[in-house]
Every structure is written in structure tokens, then in C-alpha cells.
Amino acid sequence: MDLSTPPPDLYGRPRADTFFRFLTAFGDRYSPALGGPLLRRNPRRPFSRPTEALQLVVTARRRVAADVVELTLADPSGGPLPGWQPGAHLRLTLPSGRERHYSLCGDPADPADQADPAGSAERSGYRIAVRRLPDGGGGSAEIHDTLHPGTRLTARRPRNGFAFCAEPAVLFLAGGIGITPLLPMVREARRNGLDWHLVHTGRSADTLPFAAELRALDPARVHLRTDDEHGGPPTGTELLAHAPRGAAVYCCGPAPMLTAVQRALDASPAASLHFERFGAAPVTDGEPxxxxxxxxxxxxxxxxxxxxxxxxxxxxxxxxxxxxxxxxxxxxxxxxxxxxxxxxxxxxxxxxxxxxxxxxxxxxxxxxxxxxxx
The missing domain is CATH 3.10.20.30 (Beta-grasp domain)
Incomplete structure (x- = not known):
């Protein structure tokens, strides 16, 4: 990732300069029509066309933690897949018709995942990891029970609503399966020589996905913290104590973890917080x-x-x-x-x-x- 450029948009396209993006949006909305009413759209801009769904097949499956499986997905014909950036997710349509979002946890810059190692923006495979949720809506159970090598399914192109901005100092906080969007960010931070640290929390050691893979990145910067060894979940203050001065924090985990980090942020060494939730935020300002x-x-x-x-x-x-x-x-x-x-x-x-x-x-x-x- 070029640290001099802003992170890409939801579909992995480079973002335009902020001023010119505003100027373009202003012109599109308010271009006058020679004495008539305002135009609804800029006639010079072509209509956008919906992208076709990706056809995928499961090519590999492995257990990476208790109740967590990792799937590798590829084009059935062996063709390249659209590129993506750390933090991106896939919207999968499962064989039952259910649609679910899963973060990509591979490495978009790994030559082994590229159709063209010399610099292609396309990959030959995607990796996702899914924890079985006994009380969920059935998507995770379907993946665990029915998706094996050879299974076909469709997906939308990768989108990114949790973009990594590659700040000079970064703290990554992951709760359990929340490591999936952060793992590509950690690789990117390491590759670019950033001052980074990762805290990965969970109930016990066997519930932490990719523990060995994380330790191999840099044992001095990776902190695996389990509730059973420390008498319960960590506090927000404990988690943020690992932040370098002025660091940006990227957090993905259960709601109590996010709440604890948000409350402790102002008193911590960190300067900013980016986060992604497992699910919907609790309703706190609703009316019946x-x-x-x-x-x-x-x-x-x-x-x-x-x-x-x-x-x-x-x-x-x-x-x-x-x-x-x-x-x-x-x-x-x-x-x-x-x-x-x-x-x-x-x-x-x-x-x-x-x-x-x-x-x-x-x-x-x-x-x-x-x-x-x-």
C-alpha cells in the first residue's frame, strides 16, 4: 500500500482528492439547464451498471480454532478474482439462499494469492473464517455443515467499509473471530514498517483463530490474552495500554469489548478509534x-x-x-x-x-x- 495515498473506496477503487470529489458532487447536483430547472444528474456521467455476481467454489477447508473453519474460495474455471484491500468483506449467497457478510482474512499482497505475481490487482483465491453460532440465524451452521470442497456459491465483489488508513502507529484489538478483518491489516502494517501492536482476546487459547500464524508475524508485537488465564475479560484500559503514543486503534469484537474501548479511549495514549461490529449496535435512542x-x-x-x-x-x-x-x-x-x-x-x-x-x-x-x- 502506498502510504501517501488515501485508502480505497468500498469497491477497492482509489479515492479521489477530497476537494475535487466535493466539487464534482456539487456540479452533478446543481448544473443548471439553460434557464430551466436543476438537472437531477450530470449528463456527462454514464449510468452505473450493477456488477455481475461472482461464481465461486470452495477449494479448501480447515479448522483454525474451536468451532471456527476457514474456507478458501476460487473461480470454478481457475480465473482471477477482483482485488481487495485490508478490511474488505464478501457478501456470500449460500446454497440455501441466505446472504451473509464475511471478512476476507487472506493477504491481498501475497504473491501466492495473485494471478499475476508481477503486480496484477486480481487474485486466484479468497479466504474467510466463520465461527459456528448456535443461536445465530443459520448462516454459520450452514457453512459448517454443508460447505465442503467442491461446493458452489455466489458472492458480490469485495467491499470495504472498514478501510485501513496505515497510520504510522497502530494498535489492533481483536475479540475472537474479530481477528478476520484485522489480520490483513496487521500484515500490511508489518510490510510497511509501521509501529504496530496486536492484542487478540478470547475465552481460552483454543478459541483464538490463527494464533500460530499471528505469533509468526512478530512475537514481540502480538499479545494473545485469554479470559481463563486472567480471571475474566480485559478492561478497555488494559487493552489500550498497549497503544503507542498517538496511535490509531482498529477494533473488531463483541459489543462489550467495543463499549469498554470507547469509554477508555480519552484517557489512553491512543489518538483515534476505528471499529467494526459483529452485528447491529444496541438501540439506545429508540421510541416504541x-x-x-x-x-x-x-x-x-x-x-x-x-x-x-x-x-x-x-x-x-x-x-x-x-x-x-x-x-x-x-x-x-x-x-x-x-x-x-x-x-x-x-x-x-x-x-x-x-x-x-x-x-x-x-x-x-x-x-x-x-x-x-x-
Whole structure:
């Protein structure tokens, strides 16, 4: 990674200069039409076309920790795959039709993973690691039980919502399977000679994926910390004590870990925090409202501390979902009536006006009823 350039966008494309990106967006929105109304789009910019789904096959499978399997995915014909950057994830469509997001945990700069070691931006394989969740939505169990070498599935191109900015000093904090997006970042930091440290926490040694692989990177900079050896989970202060002065912190783990780190950040040597959650953030500012299934269907109360998606799935268990964080769009439903509070990061104003709604994060004012086409 060239440290003089900003991190790429969600699809791995280099980001444009901030000023010119703003200038382009301003021109696209406000270009006048010779005395007429404002244009809705810049006519010089071509319409974007949706990218085709990737066809993948499982080529290898191995156990990397208790209840964690690593899969290697490749093009069935042996062709190259789109490149990616540390922090990127794949949106997989499993054989059952479920869609789930999994972080890429390989090395995008490893010549062994490249179709062209001389500098191609494409790879011949992706690596993901998945922990079985007994109380999950079935995606992890399906992967553990049915995905073996030879299994076919599809995926969207890698996207990156957790980009690594390669600051000079970095602390990586991983909780259990949260090591998956951080492992490529650690390799990148090591390759570029950054001042980095990693703390990987878990219940016990056998629950820590890639422990041997991490130790091999630099035993002096890798700290494996287990609850059973230390009498419980670490505090945020304990975790951040490993940060170099002025470091950027990259954290991925369970909600209690993220909360502890956020609360201890101001009193720590670290200067900034980047994080990725395992799932949806807890609802802390919600109001109770109601969703109705169809114009004449049943009404379901949504408590202040629960999402509409969770309530809807109790009545419609087959309702699809994936990220639960408002960026993938899998759970999209159509709004027939009501005034929603859109909180997603995916839908455009035009799509919202047309009735699209993501119930995983969107809510409504107290006492409001949202009528959904379900």
C-alpha cells in the first residue's frame, strides 16, 4: 500500500482528492439547464451498471480454532478474482439462499494469492473464517455443515467499509473471530514498517483463530490474552495500554469489548478509534412504534430497545437479512404508509421516497404505525 495515498473506496477503487470529489458532487447536483430547472444528474456521467455476481467454489477447508473453519474460495474455471484491500468483506449467497457478510482474512499482497505475481490487482483465491453460532440465524451452521470442497456459491465483489488508513502507529484489538478483518491489516502494517501492536482476546487459547500464524508475524508485537488465564475479560484500559503514543486503534469484537474501548479511549495514549461490529449496535435512542403487515394485516408493537426486523422475523421467520446494520439492503421491504425515520447507509433519497425501507435499523416516532407490504 502506498502510504501517501488515501485508502480505497468500498469497491477497492482509489479515492479521489477530497476537494475535487466535493466539487464534482456539487456540479452533478446543481448544473443548471439553460434557464430551466436543476438537472437531477450530470449528463456527462454514464449510468452505473450493477456488477455481475461472482461464481465461486470452495477449494479448501480447515479448522483454525474451536468451532471456527476457514474456507478458501476460487473461480470454478481457475480465473482471477477482483482485488481487495485490508478490511474488505464478501457478501456470500449460500446454497440455501441466505446472504451473509464475511471478512476476507487472506493477504491481498501475497504473491501466492495473485494471478499475476508481477503486480496484477486480481487474485486466484479468497479466504474467510466463520465461527459456528448456535443461536445465530443459520448462516454459520450452514457453512459448517454443508460447505465442503467442491461446493458452489455466489458472492458480490469485495467491499470495504472498514478501510485501513496505515497510520504510522497502530494498535489492533481483536475479540475472537474479530481477528478476520484485522489480520490483513496487521500484515500490511508489518510490510510497511509501521509501529504496530496486536492484542487478540478470547475465552481460552483454543478459541483464538490463527494464533500460530499471528505469533509468526512478530512475537514481540502480538499479545494473545485469554479470559481463563486472567480471571475474566480485559478492561478497555488494559487493552489500550498497549497503544503507542498517538496511535490509531482498529477494533473488531463483541459489543462489550467495543463499549469498554470507547469509554477508555480519552484517557489512553491512543489518538483515534476505528471499529467494526459483529452485528447491529444496541438501540439506545429508540421510541416504541408499530408495524402493520399489509393494509389489513396484524399490528406488531416494536419496543424502544428492539429493531423492527427482529419483531418482523418473529412473525415471518423467512424474512431475509444479513448485516443488520443498514448497509447491505438484504432485508429491504416496501413501505405502504407511515412516516419512517430512515437510519440506513444504503438507500438513496429517491428510493426512500419510492417506499424502500430497511427495518434492521429504521424506526419511527413514538406511537407511529408503519404499514409494510408483507
Amino acid at each position: 412504534f408499530t408495524v402493520r403487515l399489509g393494509a389489513d394485516g396484524p399490528e406488531l408493537p416494536v419496543p424502544a430497545d428492539r429493531s423492527a426486523l427482529d419483531v418482523l422475523r418473529e412473525a415471518r421467520p423467512d424474512l431475509p437479512y444479513s448485516c443488520k446494520q443498514g448497509f447491505c439492503g438484504t432485508c429491504e421491504v416496501r413501505l405502504l404508509a407511515g412516516a419512517p425515520d430512515h437510519r440506513d447507509r444504503r438507500l438513496t433519497p429517491e428510493r426512500r421516497a419510492d417506499g424502500a425501507l430497511l427495518p434492521c435499523v429504521s424506526r419511527a416516532a413514538a406511537g407511529e404505525t408503519l404499514v409494510l407490504d408483507l
